Amino acid sequence: MKSTYDMLVIGGGPGGAYAAKTAAEKGLSVLMVEKRPAPGVPVRCAEGVGKELLREFMKPDERWVAAEIERAHLIAPDGFRMELNPEKAGAEVGYVLHRKVFDRELVWQAAAAGADIMVKTRACSPVMENGVVKGALLEYNGTVTEVKADLTIAADGVESKFSRWCGVNTTVPLREMETCAQYLMTGIDIDPHATEFFTGNDVAPGGYVWIFPKGEKTANVGIGIGGDRGGKPGIRPKDYLDRFVQKHFPNGKTIELIAGGVSICRPLESTVADGLMIVGDAARVSDPITGGGIYAALYTGKTAADVGADAVAKGDVSKKNLMKYDETWRASYLGKALDRNYQIKEVFVKLNDDDLNAIIHSVAKMNMSEFNTLNLVKNIITANPKVALKLGKAGLKSLIDSF
Amino acid sequence: MIIVRRDICAYCGCCISVCPEGALELIDAYLDVDANTCITCGICVRACPLGALEVKK
Numbered sequence: 087m088k089s090t091y092d093m094l095v096i097g098g099g100p101g102g103a104y105a106a107k108t109a110a111e112k113g114l115s116v117l118m119v120e121k122r123p124a125p126g127v128p129v130r131c132a133e134g135v136g137k138e139l140l141r142e143f144m145k146p147d148e149r150w151v152a153a154e155i156e157r158a159h160l161i162a163p164d165g166f167r168m169e170l171n172p173e174k175a176g177a178e179v180g181y182v183l184h185r186k187v188f189d190r191e192l193v194w195q196a197a198a199a200g201a202d203i204m205v206k207t208r209a210c211s212p213v214m215e216n217g218v219v220k221g222a223l224l225e226y227n228g229t230v231t232e233v234k235a236d237l238t239i240a241a242d243g244v245e246s247k248f249s250r251w252c253g254v255n256t257t258v259p260l261r262e263m264e265t266c267a268q269y270l271m272t273g274i275d276i277d278p279h280a281t282e283f284f285t286g287n288d289v290a291p292g293g294y295v296w297i298f299p300k301g302e303k304t305a306n307v308g309i310g311i312g313g314d315r316g317g318k319p320g321i322r323p324k325d326y327l328d329r330f331v332q333k334h335f336p337n338g339k340t341i342e343l344i345a346g347g348v349s350i351c352r353p354l355e356s357t358v359a360d361g362l363m364i365v366g367d368a369a370r371v372s373d374p375i376t377g378g379g380i381y382a383a384l385y386t387g388k389t390a391a392d393v394g395a396d397a398v399a400k401g402d403v404s405k406k407n408l409m410k411y412d413e414t415w416r417a418s419y420l421g422k423a424l425d426r427n428y429q430i431k432e433v434f435v436k437l438n439d440d441d442l443n444a445i446i447h448s449v450a451k452m453n454m455s456e457f458n459t460l461n462l463v464k465n466i467i468t469a470n471p472k473v474a475l476k477l478g479k480a481g482l483k484s485l486i487d488s489f
Numbered sequence: 490m491i492i493v494r495r496d497i498c499a500y501c502g503c504c505i506s507v508c509p510e511g512a513l514e515l516i517d518a519y520l521d522v523d524a525n526t527c528i529t530c531g532i533c534v535r536a537c538p539l540g541a542l543e544v545k546k
Binding site for chain 1: 499500501502503504505506507508509511514515516517518532534535536537538539540
């Protein structure tokens with residue numbers, strides 16, 4: 087470790103590692119620090135990612151692709167199953183990853199590109215000069231060392247503290263923090279190429295239960311519920327999950343327990359400050375409907391490094407000059423999808439089980455080749471006038487606007 | 490103050506970003522509560538997926 091770098095990256099998940107790799111390939115001197123002894127563990131993820139989205143960044147590799155997903159099932163509160171498959175709905179199909187292997191691969195690539203890596207190293211404070219972030223104090227093996235950097239990237243995940251220390255408000259409202267528990271289960275009877283999503287207020291209030299296959303008879307079985315829906319014995323995510331598992335997989339074996347939180351709020355108002363860029367979960371760019379964040383982390387990590395490398399070369403890391411990163415991702419596929427899905431999420435969290443049943447039943451009857459939002463809204467109004475009334479003009483309009 | 494049940498906590502960090510005061514931090518594999526900053530509002534207790542946090546007045 088040197089005492090000065092062009093770029094300091096805080097956090098060694100997909101966002102941080104991809105930023106470090108990209109910047110190092112552009113010739114910057116880069117240090118990436120990871121607070122855990124090993125990147126990628128403990129896993130805090132359902133490990134799903136869209137196929138085409140991942141391929142923008144990585145060639146799929148059998149070492150870290152656990153399963154290929156060809157279709158999805160959406161299960162209504164009354165048990166009705168609706169199949170989504172790509173030919174019918176244009177729905178995304180994906181991979182379920184082994185994040186333990188995937189994350190290490192990304193860190194290895196960052197190291198191979200020339201970045202310095204430090205593990206079990208914690209950024210415990212920013213170095214600030216006249217309101218500009220100039221690096222961080224790093225704690226490693228009982229000592230604290232100052233590392234200066236022209237540019238710092240906060241990639242410190244859902245539990246992000248660094249940007250808060252730099253003066254950015256990163257607090258997530260309780261109702262917009264999905265609180266999650268997951269078991270890696272084996273010995274269960276599942277379709278190894280289909281993901282399943284169970285909805286309903288008895289199953290997962292303000293969220294859903296997922297089954298993401300990781301090969302034959304093995305899957306991530308998890309749940310996220312609204313942060314304001316749990317909090318007492320019997321109604322915490324783990325309690326709902328235990329009941330679900332008891333009902334659906336009573337003979338399955340749990341070989342790993344995973345907990346975590348996913349923000350489903352709007353992204354940070356600004357993802358840049360003087361000398362600082364914020365990427366991935368720390369920027370609150372996980373998807374408000376699915377909770378997915380791997381693609382968002384890779385994309386924002388790469389975009390931040392692209393813009394950041396130019397800024398370092400020009401000697402101007404002011405917020406104004408770094409804004410190109412913020413503007414680029416907001417105008418991208420990711421930014422638009424986050425905006426759209428936030429609006430849809432805000433409509434759907436207000437629905438009760440009868441509404442959800444009605445919508446899922448009527449959507450299943452639609453001709454998927456003509457599936458678009460306007461037809462969806464028409465369908466809801468004609469088939470479920472009561473639900474349409476409940477969504478109101480504002481809700482229906484936001485559904486239409488959002489596509 | 491907030492008590493962390495270390496026998497239950499899976500150090501996932503779900504509680505940290507809902508804290509309005511920034512009193513929590515995940516340091517490697519343990520959750521740190523800054524008793525001077527914590528206002529005992531209990532929001533973190535509600536967010537915990539496993540029930541590892543308790544308010545002790």
